[in-house]
Amino acid sequence: MPDIVINITDLNKNLGGKQILNRLNLQVRKGETFVIIGRSGSGKSVTLKHIVGLMRPDSGGCFVFGTDMARATRRDAEAVRNRIGYLFQSGALLASMSVGENVSLPLREHESAKMDEDAINRTVREKLDLVDLDKVEEKMPGELSGGMRKRVGLARAIVRNPELVLYDEPTSGLDPIGTAAIDDLIISMKKKLKVTQVVVTHDMASARKIADRIGLLFDGRIYFTGTPQDLDETQDVVVHQFVHGEIAGPMTEKSGETKRFRKMADNPPSSQAGGGTRKGGAPEKPASAPAPQAGAGTEPAAAPSPASDGPGLPTPPPKAVDAKKQEERQKKEEEGEKKGQEPA
Amino acid sequence: MLDRAARTLFDAINGAGYTLVLLFRTCFWTHASWRKRGEITYQLATCAFGGFPVAMIVAVFSGMVLALQGGISLKTWGQEELIGFVVPASMVREMGPVMTGFILAGLIGSTMAAEVGTMAVSEEIEALEVMSINPVYFLVMPRIVALALVAPLLTIYVDLVGILGGAFVGERLLGLSYNAYFHNAREALDLKDIYSGLAKSAVFGVTIATVGCSQGLRARGGAEGVGRATMRTVVVCFVFILIFDYILTWMFY
Ligand SMILES: Nc1ncnc2c1ncn2[C@@H]1O[C@H](COP(=O)(O)OP(=O)(O)OP(=O)(O)O)[C@@H](O)[C@H]1O
Ligand SMILES: [Mg+2]
Numbered sequence: 001m002p003d004i005v006i007n008i009t010d011l012n013k014n015l016g017g018k019q020i021l022n023r024l025n026l027q028v029r030k031g032e033t034f035v036i037i038g039r040s041g042s043g044k045s046v047t048l049k050h051i052v053g054l055m056r057p058d059s060g061g062c063f064v065f066g067t068d069m070a071r072a073t074r075r076d077a078e079a080v081r082n083r084i085g086y087l088f089q090s091g092a093l094l095a096s097m098s099v100g101e102n103v104s105l106p107l108r109e110h111e112s113a114k115m116d117e118d119a120i121n122r123t124v125r126e127k128l129d130l131v132d133l134d135k136v137e138e139k140m141p142g143e144l145s146g147g148m149r150k151r152v153g154l155a156r157a158i159v160r161n162p163e164l165v166l167y168d169e170p171t172s173g174l175d176p177i178g179t180a181a182i183d184d185l186i187i188s189m190k191k192k193l194k195v196t197q198v199v200v201t202h203d204m205a206s207a208r209k210i211a212d213r214i215g216l217l218f219d220g221r222i223y224f225t226g227t228p229q230d231l232d233e234t235q236d237v238v239v240h241q242f243v244h245g246e247i248a249g250p251m252t253e254k255s256g257e258t259k260r261f262r263k264m265a266d267n268p269p270s271s272q273a274g275g276g277t278r279k280g281g282a283p284e285k286p287a288s289a290p291a292p293q294a295g296a297g298t299e300p301a302a303a304p305s306p307a308s309d310g311p312g313l314p315t316p317p318p319k320a321v322d323a324k325k326q327e328e329r330q331k332k333e334e335e336g337e338k339k340g341q342e343p344a
Numbered sequence: 345m346l347d348r349a350a351r352t353l354f355d356a357i358n359g360a361g362y363t364l365v366l367l368f369r370t371c372f373w374t375h376a377s378w379r380k381r382g383e384i385t386y387q388l389a390t391c392a393f394g395g396f397p398v399a400m401i402v403a404v405f406s407g408m409v410l411a412l413q414g415g416i417s418l419k420t421w422g423q424e425e426l427i428g429f430v431v432p433a434s435m436v437r438e439m440g441p442v443m444t445g446f447i448l449a450g451l452i453g454s455t456m457a458a459e460v461g462t463m464a465v466s467e468e469i470e471a472l473e474v475m476s477i478n479p480v481y482f483l484v485m486p487r488i489v490a491l492a493l494v495a496p497l498l499t500i501y502v503d504l505v506g507i508l509g510g511a512f513v514g515e516r517l518l519g520l521s522y523n524a525y526f527h528n529a530r531e532a533l534d535l536k537d538i539y540s541g542l543a544k545s546a547v548f549g550v551t552i553a554t555v556g557c558s559q560g561l562r563a564r565g566g567a568e569g570v571g572r573a574t575m576r577t578v579v580v581c582f583v584f585i586l587i588f589d590y591i592l593t594w595m596f597y
Contacts, residue, residue, distance in 0.1 A: 054470050078476040092471035095462070106475045109482075194399075 003030040004063075005196045006051055011045060011060035011070075020046050022220030023060070033190050033197040033205045037242065038217030039251065044200040045089055047217065048166050051198070052086055053077045059310070064164070082110065085325045089168040089200075092148040093141040093156070100124055100137030103156045110160070127155040132181045147174045154182070165189065171206055179206060204243060212305035216242060218251065318343055334339045349567060356383050363558040366484060370554070373478070373485040380486050387490035391452050395498050399447050403502040406439050407509025415518040424518045428528025431510030432503075436533055436541045440503040441495075442589055445548035448495060449581035453556040456487055457577040460560025461570035469561065479561070488553040495549025496542040503541070540596040547588055 006028040053069035131151040241249030514520035
């Protein structure tokens with residue numbers, strides 16, 4: 001399969017006692033723009049870090065350009081990284097260097113033999129121009145706004161014309177115009193330079209705009225893969241909940257963190273999305289709770305059986321999404337509270 | 345309780361291993377010193393200018409107190425001119441390198457831990473890795489090389505200032521002429537004292553920079569983690585300066 005650039009197979013990763021990635025499978029083809037969406041903390045950044053070998057999986061393979069980054073030596077990993085551009089979620093500029101030095105750093109360290117000072121400066125300016133920045137070369141990262149820092153990070157990521165670019169939330173913290181500029185940049189990288197790209201984003205609008213395929217990361221796996229159109233048409237409750245940003249649903253069933261979210265939503269001040277169905281219970285009181293397993297067992301198959309992540313193969317299409325959801329929601333609320341209290 | 349002790353011990357051994365490996369990897373990268381000469385020079389200048397003012401005060405008072413204490417004790421036997429032997433010998437062999445080590449640990453070692461630690465917690469180290477720039481080559485090696493050079497230089501300076509401080513106290517409080525003092529000083533010192541002192545200080549310099557970088561690279565958990573790395577650097581450096589001082593003295597004499 002020469003046209004598969006990234007091939008992740010059954011990747012497991014446990015961080016701080018939590019199974020963050022759980023048999024994750026992901027294939028990215030040459031020249032395509034693959035967008036990863038998913039809740040905050042679902043492991044999107046962790047997935048990207050596996051692709052560049054910054055993190056090593058507990059088990060499973062992570063092949064990039066045919067090299068298994070899970071087991072590569074430093075030298076092999078560097079050979080692969082030389083073909084990759086990576087935009088960190090935080091930008092990750094070197095604070096002790098000016099913007100110009102930051103962007104030119106990969107050139108100076110690797111291509112200095114091939115490029116003279118003029119060529120380097122020209123390239124730096126050209127890349128900064130691409131991300132819609134000028135006259136910032138002399139500034140220090142600390143003097144820039146968050147959005148500017150991110151764009152400098154992006155300029156640095158693409159300064160060596162990589163074949164594969166990984167973006168960790170390229171447009172978060174940008175204004176709508178900046179967002180559009182970055183979206184255009186990503187699209188033109190694909191069109192003109194045939195660059196393979198993986199984009200992590202929370203911005204559904206730009207995901208639809210730039211993506212060839214979208215993957216939803218949920219439960220430590222790529223739960224759903226498909227074109228933007230597939231994403232909109234699917235009947236899958238999980239995807240539906242995420243795409244439409246609903247507070248209640250199968251996605252918010254799991255962790256303790258979600259419970260906090262729900263509590264916040266329960267409190268009247270911000271009750272917006274159909275908060276009427278609730279009876280004002282006292283969630284802190286330790287209700288007489290049966291074992292959580294028993295509770296989970298009685299649950300009427302709320303969680304859609306998340307089988308394979310074949311493109312656009314949704315699981316049981318719950319037709320009357322809304323009516324059913326209301327019911328489920330009440331049920332889960334009670335269970336969620338019990339579960340939450342159990343360990344205390 | 346026991347669990348915590350075991351854990352601390354495990355962490356300590358783990359950290360020591362990491363630091364040693366870091367030192368070996370740095371040795372491997374020293375061949376790139378010329379390519380990194382700019383950064384090394386910058387680090388050299390920072391360390392030197394950071395160290396000199398404090399070193400001067402510490403050195404002058406160490407010399408003076410040595411002379412004073414020695415003078416008071418020796419005066420009982422009317423032997424106060426012997427401080428011309430005592431002060432230079434103890435400055436050059438022991439006080440100079442160790443004092444310099446302490447100063448550098450507190451000033452430069454902690455700064456290195458904070459700098460590198462801040463980079464570690466803000467993904468900058470990872471950014472270097474992704475750009476195929478080895479952090480050992482890029483950050484650690486220049487710092488260790490610079491401090492290995494600065495420490496002996498600063499030690500010479502501390503030695504000189506300390507000896508002068510001793511001479512001053514000798515002349516003012518003990519009624520010794522400068523001539524007699526420096527005559528004794530020349531008698532007291534042989535070449536071995538000087539190079540063993542400088543060798544010691546070079547070892548301390550490498551220790552301080554290695555520990556600082558190692559703690560910095562392992563810093564996790566935001567500003568708090570950086571603070572912890574800084575504190576640990578100073579403590580670990582103090583301890584190891586004394587341990588290595590003993591070992592080296594034993595080896596040289
Ligand atoms: N180095 C680490 N040590 C321990 N846990 C970690 C580490 N890195 C990430 N995690 C955990 O892994 C989970 C996923 O983190 P990740 O950064 O991938 O989330 P994300 O999907 O990128 O979220 P966001 O959209 O907020 O950036 C989080 O729960 C986080 O606490
Ligand atoms: Mg992230």
